[in-house]
Amino acid sequence: MQFIDLATQQKRIREDLEKRLGAVLDHGRYIMGPEIEELEAKLAAFTGVPHAVGCGSGTDALLLALMALGVGPGDAVLTTPFTFVATAEAVALLGATPVFVDIEPGTWNLDPASVARALAALAEGGDGHPLPRPAREGGLTPRVLLTVDIFGLPADFDRLAPLAREHGLVVVEDAAQSFGARYHGRRAGSLGRLGCTSFFPAKPLGGYGDGGMCFCSEPELAEILTSLRVHGQGADKYQNVRVGLNARLDTFQAAVLLAKFTLFEEELELREAAAARYDRLFAAAGLPLAPQARVPGLVSAWAQYSILAPDAAGRERCLAALKEAGVPAAVYYPIPLHLQKVFAELGHAPGDFPVAEDASRRIFSLPMHPYLTEEAQESIAA
Ligand SMILES: *Cc1c(COP(=O)(O)O)cnc(C)c1O
Secondary structure (H helix, E strand, O other): OOOOOOOHHHHHHHHHHHHHHHHHHHHHEOOOOOHHHHHHHHHHHHHOEEEEEEEEOOHHHHHHHHHHOOOOOOEEEEEOOOOOHHHHHHHHHOEEEEEEOOOOOOOEEOHHHHHHHHHOOOOOOOOOOOHHHHHHHHOEEEEEEEEEEEEOOOOOHHHHHHHHHHHHOOOEEEEOOOOEEEEOEOOOOOOOOEEEEEOOOOOOOOOOOEEEEHHHHHOHHHHHHHHOEEOOOOOOOOOOOOOOOOOEEEHHHHHHHHHHHHHHHHHHHHHHHHHHHHHHHHHHHHOEEOOOOOOOOEEEOOOOOEEEEEHHHHHHHHHHHOOOOOOEEEOOOOOOOOHHHHHHHHHOOOOHHHHHHHHHHHHHHHEOOOOHHHHHHHHHHH
16 A cells, blocks of 8 residues: 555556657757746646746745745744744745744644734734744844645635734745645635745645746736746846746656646545545544544645544554554654754744644644545555
8 A cells, every 4th residue: 555656647647748758858948848838827727826937846936935025034934833844944044034833723724813922922022922032032023924734724814814914924825735725716825925836746736856836916926936946037047136046847847747737636536535535434433533624615635634643652553553554654743843953043942832742742644645445445444
């Protein structure tokens, strides 16, 4: 059994894939070939935003988005500690400070009440929220609310967006895990002023290597992103108007993604069906295991199917039993970011974000992909 089955998918599109890769070999435009624009147009339309800018990875997408907004030293970017390190790493790379905010216990996404407390503490000081050291020492300007759609489930934008608006923060959506998810009819990636996604092979829409994309509605922002991804290029490639990156999407990856995208909507439905089967199996078993909460009006992209065990020992028992039965499982994320060594200088301590810490002790993820059979799921649940 596989945690993510990419081989079955490849069999379905092998012919199309070879045709598209062959076309790239024929035209030879390995950098910024025509497949990039074709993919950008298709994914912008799918996401429901006017502009999509392909880039080298999900991490690049986050960096480009924050750079386009001019985020830098002295700026606070509010985000969750219960995410992949890249979310806060992009903030730190630009010299800005991640201000962590706790999550909600059922969805594991940003808790709007904790965001409100963080904003109050940033404005007025006090002990209402465990702020990072730079905020306590010199003060920081709150600039961005960087939401994460954890495991594919969009964050609570209807409660987060008004808070951001009220405090003059820009919402950036880390949709690396949620491409294809729906939030009351809107697609993930379109919910903030900028959306960022990843095409890492294990993500819902994954390539055969690294890749990413930014989404936005404003043509001015799209132009800045396009410039930033190629060394801050101006009117042509020998004019440089800002400090940028080499953060292009490869033509070959765009060709792979075009082939995979032909299956994507069907695969989203298959993922949802697999998640619903897991939900039913666990509900019927009457075990003290709590899958990620469902939110009415939201459809997850199911990057992962994750469950909370009743306690740390319960998780170890589950993981041991799964291993014994030959079922691959994973723990996302065993250490919340505020307790990672890389962010030690922020001065956080255990207890600062109790919901994220509790989830880190109890969570585990089961195999999840569009080609998971009912039979396999029954044996996993058993
Ligand atoms: C995967 C991921 C990223 C980074 O994407 P890469 O393509 O691996 O750089 C960022 N944020 C989250 C939440 C992710 O899951």
